[in-house]
Amino acid sequence: MSRPDARPLRRLPTLEARKEVLERCVFCPKLCRTSCPVSNAEPRETLTPWGKMSMAYFVANESVALAPSFAAPAWACTGCFGCREHCDHKNDVTGTLFEARSALVASGEAPAGARAVLDRFEERAGALGKNARELSVLPEVSASANTAVLVGCSYARSLPDEARDAVRATAKLVSSQVSVVEECCGAPLLYAGDTKRFREQGEKLARAIAGKERLVVIDAGCASTIRVHHAAAGVGMIAPVEHFAERAARELGRLDRVEGLGELRYHDPCQLGRGLGVYDQPRAILSRALGRAPAEFDRRREDARCSGAGGLLPVTMPDTSRAIAAARVAEHDGAGGGTVVTACASSLRSFRKQGAQALDLVTVVARALGVSGRG
Ligand code: SF4
Ligand code: SF4
Structure with a gap:
């Protein structure tokens, strides 16, 4: 039998363009393993970034069957970019797993929740x-x-x-x-x-x-x-x-101080922080509205923990998604509680479902501009 890396990705041919990225993970000593919210919440080897990339690779090169247990790990990802921050190669796991999902759907193998969406x-x-x-x-x-x-x-x-x-x-x-x-x-x-x-x-x-x-x-x-x-x-x-x-x-000077906000702690949404590199702007806005810097999570900015609400995880793995949100809320409570502020609808809803007092950045800005529907 030929070496895995010598075999074409015949079963999922659209992944051929991603072969190098997949192999970087397959042959890696899993340096990012502690960064993944999914495998941290549900400690299984196939749910680490290495496991998810390896399963997609082995299905593609026909080392394992095209079966639900080997396909499902591709959907066990919130798309949080957390592993990339811990990877010396800055490997694109997020984009590759999204491509793998598409290749698997085209081959007739996808979780029921993804099909329904x-x-x-x-x-x-x-x-x-x-x-x-x-x-x-x-x-x-x-x-x-x-x-x-x-x-x-x-x-x-x-x-x-x-x-x-x-x-x-x-x-x-x-x-x-x-x-x-x-x-x-x-x-x-x-x-x-x-x-x-x-x-x-x-x-x-x-x-x-x-x-x-x-x-x-x-x-x-x-x-x-x-x-x-x-x-x-x-x-x-x-x-x-x-x-x-x-x-x-960019319009900070137009924002007024907002009274009565209490203690605000900023949660970096994965897509805004690691996705787009926007870390300082929300903090500058909150500092302006509060008259002081907002409180911080221990795990913040590039190292911020995910809310578990992205990448369709609430649909494909709802219990795991809730466990990830609960862990982030527990981190907030452990740091002193108050109100957690985010800038993404999915994390806002997840935090509220976990019983946290949560506010969106748009509401803080609308109040600071005097245009909020709630005064
Ligand atoms: S993302 Fe980087 S560190 Fe993580 S398994 Fe892949 S190659 Fe290794
Ligand atoms: S992008 Fe996030 S959820 Fe997906 S494998 Fe990497 S760390 Fe895990």
């Missing part, structure tokens, strides 16, 4: 359009405005107060009306495993903002999807794309 995507995207149109009744919104705002499915559907704060605050920051984007960035397709439809959805979004001066993105997950994963998939954005925290940090 793919089947229901159009319905979910349609709901975003409906929610975006509801936000369009706000006086700050005009379809012809030069600044487009992508609120994101999770805010629009599940966090209406934060969605309104985001629209009002962005309009105030750019000193004009804004238009609310009705297209999804396609992240659910990327996470579930359909890179072709993901690329097409990215192109739809690019067309939707054609002619705008800029796109301000509220959800860290959507911002990272566009700036990291659309770029990797060859989708070109027509307008400059910035996350809300980047825009607000």
